[in-house]
Amino acid sequence: MRVGVLTGGGDCPGLNAVIRAIVRRGVPEYGYSFLGFRDGWRGPLEALTKPLDIPAVRGLLPRGGTILGSSRTNPFALEDGVARIKHNLQNLGVDALIAIGGEDTLGVATKLHEMGVNVVGVPKTIDNDLAGTDYTFGFDTAVTIATEAIDRLHTTAESHHRTLIVEVMGRHAGWIALHSGMAGGANAILIPEVRFDIDQVCDWVESRFRLEYAPIIVVSEGAMPKDGDEVLLSGEKDAFGHVRLGGIGDWLGREIESRTGKEARTTVLGHVQRGGTPTSRDRWLATRFGLHAIDAVAAEKWGQMTALRGTDIVTVPLQEATAQLKLVDPALYAEAAVFFG
Numbered sequence: 001m002r003v004g005v006l007t008g009g010g011d012c013p014g015l016n017a018v019i020r021a022i023v024r025r026g027v028p029e030y031g032y033s034f035l036g037f038r039d040g041w042r043g044p045l046e047a048l049t050k051p052l053d054i055p056a057v058r059g060l061l062p063r064g065g066t067i068l069g070s071s072r073t074n075p076f077a078l079e080d081g082v083a084r085i086k087h088n089l090q091n092l093g094v095d096a097l098i099a100i101g102g103e104d105t106l107g108v109a110t111k112l113h114e115m116g117v118n119v120v121g122v123p124k125t126i127d128n129d130l131a132g133t134d135y136t137f138g139f140d141t142a143v144t145i146a147t148e149a150i151d152r153l154h155t156t157a158e159s160h161h162r163t164l165i166v167e168v169m170g171r172h173a174g175w176i177a178l179h180s181g182m183a184g185g186a187n188a189i190l191i192p193e194v195r196f197d198i199d200q201v202c203d204w205v206e207s208r209f210r211l212e213y214a215p216i217i218v219v220s221e222g223a224m225p226k227d228g229d230e231v232l233l234s235g236e237k238d239a240f241g242h243v244r245l246g247g248i249g250d251w252l253g254r255e256i257e258s259r260t261g262k263e264a265r266t267t268v269l270g271h272v273q274r275g276g277t278p279t280s281r282d283r284w285l286a287t288r289f290g291l292h293a294i295d296a297v298a299a300e301k302w303g304q305m306t307a308l309r310g311t312d313i314v315t316v317p318l319q320e321a322t323a324q325l326k327l328v329d330p331a332l333y334a335e336a337a338v339f340f341g
Contacts, residue, residue, distance in 0.1 A: 002033045002035060002094050003033070003097070003294070004034075004096070005019060005022060005036050005037065005100070006038075006097070006098075006101075007040065007066040007101065007124070008041055008070055008072070008073070008100070008104070008108075009070060009072060009104055010125075010126070011070055011275070012125065012126055013064045013274060013278030014124070014283060016064070016067055017283050017290065018286045018287070018293070019036070019290065020057040020060040021286070021290025022034070022291075022293055023057045025291050025295075030298050032297075034053065035051065035052060035094060036049060036052045037068065038069045040072065040101070041108055043068070044088050044089060045088070046088075047088045047092065050067070061287070063277075064277055064278060074108065076108065082111075082112065086115075086117065089117070097118065097119050097120070098122060102123070102130060103129070107322045109121050110319055113302055119302060120302065120304055121305035122290070122293050123305055125138060126273060127169060127170055127171065127172075129326050131320065132316040132320045132321035133309070133321070134308045135308050136285075137285040137289065138274060139175065139282075140282045141274070141276075141282050143176055143179045146166070146168050147180045149269055150166055150181070150183075150216060153267060157214035160214075161214055162264060162265055163205050163253070164214070165253050165265070166186075166218045166219070167249030167268045168180060168218060169221055169273055170192060170222055173193070173325055173327050176220070180218060181218035181336065182336050182339070184216070185216070186339075187205075188201055188204050188205075188215070188217045190217065192223050192224065194330070195226045196223060198226075198259070199259075205260055205262060206262075221248060222248075223248055252266070253266045288308075288313050289308075296315050303319070
């Protein structure tokens with residue numbers, strides 16, 4: 001059997017570990033050959049390939065990014081997209097496809113499975129917002145980087161008596177903000193799931209200064225005030241209809257300064273959160289996902305996705321994983337709110 005592998009959407013620490021595990025088990029145990037598709041769904045659309053064998057995956061475990069490249073290409077945005085993918089898979093002798101990605105990438109995989117393509121999915125997103133799995137790889141690395149940044153900002157905030165705002169990734173789900181904010185001792189955490197009251201935020205800031213401490217506020221890029229909308233870097237949409245978010249941190253800083261008279265500065269972590277070496281936990285999880293993904297191919301579990309449930313790796317229907325996003329439970333946010341102000 002010849003198996004294709006692709007990585008789509010944003011790059012993520014642990015992608016290379018998945019690729020390595022798939023090949024390292026698939027070649028000796030099942031006798032499969034592998035073909036990497038380059039740049040996400042653009043690969044099977046345009047027959048852009050890269051050979052994958054055991055020598056090709058040596059040394060990948062600690063390496064960030066993806067050796068296959070990535071993109072936000074959406075074949076369903078093209079009139080002949082699905083036909084081209086099916087044609088190229090057949091011409092290249094690819095019997096099955098492993099798609100490693102998040103909501104959009106696996107959404108495409110779900111539709112292709114329904115149209116007869118043999119697909120197995122692997123969940124990837126630093127946002128940890130994919131349903132069907134307890135955690136996705138990349139999330140732990142993002143939280144670790146954000147927490148370290150918060151730790152470092154505490155000292156400069158105290159030295160200059162400033163409010164420091166840390167804007168982290170999280171379009172629709174505030175998992176990174178929640179985990180890093182709690183771990184880093186933030187005085188307020190603002191997430192997309194709960195619209196915030198800017199007056200309340202300013203009260204927390206002033207309360208902190210009255211105690212002679214400087215406040216740290218962690219905010220997800222998709223967080224919104226009660227009487228406002230998402231803050232956008234650009235109204236331009238990508239192939240999946242997403243606008244570019246960004247700027248809520250700067251907006252928050254201006255509002256705090258004008259309302260409290262206290263100086264505020266914003267740090268936007270941006271792509272730093274998903275770049276570089278994956279943590280040991282993400283390497284562990286990504287490796288296990290890769291091992292079980294090739295097992296799923298061998299068992300012909302088409303239309304399934306690997307998932308972490310407790311400490312077990314299981315398979316769940318792709319449709320379940322992509323039907324809705326996994327958002328922060330209000331009870332978890334209430335736990336964090338104990339420390340606000």
